[in-house]
Amino acid sequence: MLKTSKFRAYLILLVVLMLVFAPVATAQGPAPDKILDNELVISQLDDNSEISSISVLNHVRVFGQGQFSIQDSSKYKLASVRNLYGNEKITQDGNNLTIPFSIGSGKAFGDIYYLAGIADEEIAKIKNEMPISIKIEYYLDDVKMLPSELAGKSGHLKIVTTMENLTGKPTVLKFKDINGQEVSKESTVYTPYAVALKDWAFDNDKFANISAPGVAEQSPEGTIANIQGVSSVSWTVPLIPPSYPAKQFATFEADAIDIELPSFNIAVMSVVPVQSSIDNLGKVQTSLEQLYGGFDQIENGVGAPSKDATLLYGLNAVDQGVAQIGGGLGSLYENLMKIRVGMATPGFDAKTYDGAKGADAAGKTPGVQDAIKIMKSTIDSQLIPGLMIQKATLTSMETAVGKPADSGQEPSTSTSIYNDINQLKAATAGTPAQKIISDSLEPKLQKLGKDIADFREGSSYPANVAKVEAGAKQLSEALGKSDQGLAMMVFGLGTLQEDGTPMPIMMNGKPGSILYALNYLQDAINGKLQPGVGQLSDGAGKIGAGAGTAKTGIAEGLQTFQQIPVLTATLKDNANQASNWLGKIEGSETTLTYVFQTQPVSQDGNAMKVGAGLIGISLIALIAAGRPPKLDVSTPVDA
Amino acid sequence: MKKAIGLGLLVGIFFAVFVLLQEYIGASAFYIAALAIAMFAVIGPFGDYLKTAIAMLIGVVVGLVGIVALAAAMPLPPDNLIYVAIVCGLSLFLMVLLSATGMRIDAMFLGWAAIFAALYQTYLTNTTAIATQALPALVGTCVTLLVGMVLSLIIIKIAMAVNK
Numbered sequence: 001m002l003k004t005s006k007f008r009a010y011l012i013l014l015v016v017l018m019l020v021f022a023p024v025a026t027a028q029g030p031a032p033d034k035i036l037d038n039e040l041v042i043s044q045l046d047d048n049s050e051i052s053s054i055s056v057l058n059h060v061r062v063f064g065q066g067q068f069s070i071q072d073s074s075k076y077k078l079a080s081v082r083n084l085y086g087n088e089k090i091t092q093d094g095n096n097l098t099i100p101f102s103i104g105s106g107k108a109f110g111d112i113y114y115l116a117g118i119a120d121e122e123i124a125k126i127k128n129e130m131p132i133s134i135k136i137e138y139y140l141d142d143v144k145m146l147p148s149e150l151a152g153k154s155g156h157l158k159i160v161t162t163m164e165n166l167t168g169k170p171t172v173l174k175f176k177d178i179n180g181q182e183v184s185k186e187s188t189v190y191t192p193y194a195v196a197l198k199d200w201a202f203d204n205d206k207f208a209n210i211s212a213p214g215v216a217e218q219s220p221e222g223t224i225a226n227i228q229g230v231s232s233v234s235w236t237v238p239l240i241p242p243s244y245p246a247k248q249f250a251t252f253e254a255d256a257i258d259i260e261l262p263s264f265n266i267a268v269m270s271v272v273p274v275q276s277s278i279d280n281l282g283k284v285q286t287s288l289e290q291l292y293g294g295f296d297q298i299e300n301g302v303g304a305p306s307k308d309a310t311l312l313y314g315l316n317a318v319d320q321g322v323a324q325i326g327g328g329l330g331s332l333y334e335n336l337m338k339i340r341v342g343m344a345t346p347g348f349d350a351k352t353y354d355g356a357k358g359a360d361a362a363g364k365t366p367g368v369q370d371a372i373k374i375m376k377s378t379i380d381s382q383l384i385p386g387l388m389i390q391k392a393t394l395t396s397m398e399t400a401v402g403k404p405a406d407s408g409q410e411p412s413t414s415t416s417i418y419n420d421i422n423q424l425k426a427a428t429a430g431t432p433a434q435k436i437i438s439d440s441l442e443p444k445l446q447k448l449g450k451d452i453a454d455f456r457e458g459s460s461y462p463a464n465v466a467k468v469e470a471g472a473k474q475l476s477e478a479l480g481k482s483d484q485g486l487a488m489m490v491f492g493l494g495t496l497q498e499d500g501t502p503m504p505i506m507m508n509g510k511p512g513s514i515l516y517a518l519n520y521l522q523d524a525i526n527g528k529l530q531p532g533v534g535q536l537s538d539g540a541g542k543i544g545a546g547a548g549t550a551k552t553g554i555a556e557g558l559q560t561f562q563q564i565p566v567l568t569a570t571l572k573d574n575a576n577q578a579s580n581w582l583g584k585i586e587g588s589e590t591t592l593t594y595v596f597q598t599q600p601v602s603q604d605g606n607a608m609k610v611g612a613g614l615i616g617i618s619l620i621a622l623i624a625a626g627r628p629p630k631l632d633v634s635t636p637v638d639a
Numbered sequence: 640m641k642k643a644i645g646l647g648l649l650v651g652i653f654f655a656v657f658v659l660l661q662e663y664i665g666a667s668a669f670y671i672a673a674l675a676i677a678m679f680a681v682i683g684p685f686g687d688y689l690k691t692a693i694a695m696l697i698g699v700v701v702g703l704v705g706i707v708a709l710a711a712a713m714p715l716p717p718d719n720l721i722y723v724a725i726v727c728g729l730s731l732f733l734m735v736l737l738s739a740t741g742m743r744i745d746a747m748f749l750g751w752a753a754i755f756a757a758l759y760q761t762y763l764t765n766t767t768a769i770a771t772q773a774l775p776a777l778v779g780t781c782v783t784l785l786v787g788m789v790l791s792l793i794i795i796k797i798a799m800a801v802n803k
Contacts, residue, residue, distance in 0.1 A: 611781070618789050
């Protein structure tokens with residue numbers, strides 16, 4: 001009894017110790033150095049290119065040595081879990097999986113590949129959660145068909161695979177612009193995915209004229225390798241906005257006979273691809289920054305009318321200066337016009353000039369040149385002839401007086417007074433009359449003759465008739481010269497038209513008169529220079545506005561460049577976050593690949609029907625003739 | 640002699656036609672049919688060709704079950720030779736047991752080998768394809784063996800006719 005009691009006590013103690021220390025022992029178990037978890041999500045596409053089933057091939061690699069129990073999980077209900085290449089028992093508790101690892105000495109790591117089948121009821125939900133949609137359309141002679149309908153047919157086959165990245169989400173990107181200002185810009189950022197349609201094999205006996213054409217910015221061109229009777233077509237489609245469209249398609253075309261197609265694999269990986277192409281974006285960015293600087297200088301150089309030391313300010317000053325020049329020229333023109341009209345009245349008719357009225361028949365008053373002409377005409381036509389007549393009269397008078405020596409002629413109307421006096425003195429010689437004649441008349445007559453001669457052209461009279469005549473002639477000549485000079489001045493100032501405007505005369509391509517030149521200049525200023533300056537201002541303003549617009553555009557373009565590092569980092573973050581689909585093992589490094597498998601196009605169904613028929617025929621033949629003959633087992637009776 | 644030549648030509652033409660049409664009847668391993676044809680030598684002129692054919696089909700089914708079991712329920716290649724050995728051993732054990740019921744063991748082995756010839760390479764290189772290729776392979780193997788058996792029957796008839 002005592003022994004039994006002791007044994008029970010020890011047993012209870014042992015159980016208690018086991019219960020207490022078992023969790024501790026488990027907790028103190030070795031932890032793996034590193035865990036790599038690679039998921040391959042295999043989606044089977046049906047005839048309508050809808051996902052019909054999904055299984056996940058999970059490769060777990062654990063680094064370290066000893067016994068490990070790795071906990072994995074699944075966010076979807078699993079229909080089955082199978083260890084593919086080993087005999088370790090993977091236990092499933094709901095959506096939690098326990099994967100045992102036993103890594104012996106001499107091994108650095110252990111691998112377990114397990115295949116998890118997703119329960120069918122989860123497929124509908126998963127279809128809407130897939131990051132990439134794949135749609136495959138088949139056309140035979142441009143008629144859309146299901147792949148199952150293609151088997152054994154012939155014609156021009158076209159397969160269009162449309163891929164779309166569905167992961168775009170509005171994201172705020174923060175970066176610094178060219179002016180050093182922090183910019184927040186909302187962009188739709190995707191998780192970067194590259195789709196590989198790899199080695200789609202087409203038997204050359206069944207397919208000819210194979211092509212995989214591309215369309216710029218919509219569809220990449222495929223590569224075709226013809227190897228040992230099989231054409232292998234591949235496409236790589238990066239669905240990575242903004243560098244590549246989120247939705248693209250790949251096209252295969254060929255002339256097909258007796259169509260059969262294998263199941264094609266479409267692999268999808270989350271990746272930010274590193275391109276081997278030479279990156280010119282840096283140079284472009286530098287160039288754009290320089291361009292921005294150039295436009296900035298242009299904008300500042302063009303400036304504003306109120307901003308000193310700018311083009312618009314200068315043009316505004318030029319415009320004002322031109323306006324002043326225009327005003328000055330107008331004033332100069334008006335004054336010169338007055339001078340011109342004062343020098344010679346346009347249309348003045350000297351012939352009808354009425355001295356009493358001081359105007360011609362049309363009421364026009366004479367200008368300076370007109371007056372000079374009138375004066376010269378008066379001198380030439382009246383004064384000089386009058387003086388000549390006076391001189392001739394004086395000569396006649398002098399002749400009539402005669403010389404003191406004139407005598408001996410019988411006095412008559414044609415003899416001189418001296419002849420007559422001498423005759424009279426001779427007749428009255430010795431008489432008082434002779435004395436009167438000699439003492440009174442002869443001296444007076446002598447003085448009269450002398451005065452007449454002097455009055456005509458003697459030196460005793462500074463203003464004798466001959467001098468006055470000569471003076472009048474000189475005056476006439478001077479007036480003539482003045483007239484010529486004034487005519488030259490009038491010509492120089494410009495001939496006026498009836499409407500009072502300068503006659504447009506061009507000499508050697510230049511204005512032929514001052515007034516016309518002023519008018520020409522005024523027209524040029526008013527008609528061309530001022531509008532030109534205005535247009536120049538407008539143009540400069542437009543250049544400034546254009547430079548500002550260009551700056552804005554370039555700044556926006558530069559923002560595209562400037563956000564590239566942020567965008568790339570975000571894409572990489574998204575790519576890292578998208579490295580797991582089914583479930584993540586705590587502390588593991590994960591990678592993820594999706595594979596979509598197309599429905600094969602095969603004539604196996606028909607062949608199986610024929611084969612089944614042949615099996616039946618063969619069996620019938622064997623039943624009919626393949627059974628052993630019935631042996632005659634009767635014993636012959638001896639006769 | 641003339642009869643022998645005629646029947647020989649008939650067999651030859653039948654086999655040639657079989658080879659030509661193998662794709663249309665789902666039989667890819669036509670050479671297995673030659674093995675079936677060769678069975679006439681062991682079955683003999685009074686053998687049960689129907690029973691032999693049924694034994695072949697049983698062998699095919701056993702082999703297919705073994706392959707499917709390997710593909711679906713056991714660790715996959717390359718480190719699974721022990722499981723292949725177990726399945727092969729069990730298969731042969733089963734066929735030996737079945738032979739006790741009167742089925743020809745040689746025919747069952749031939750059927751088993753034929754289905755393995757059709758599917759084992761696929762099992763090694765692309766196990767998942769077994770799911771889609773198992774049924775066509777089953778039909779193709781059965782056709783091959785049964786056609787071979789029919790030809791075998793024709794040949795024995797020729798031999799009997801020639802030798803009277």
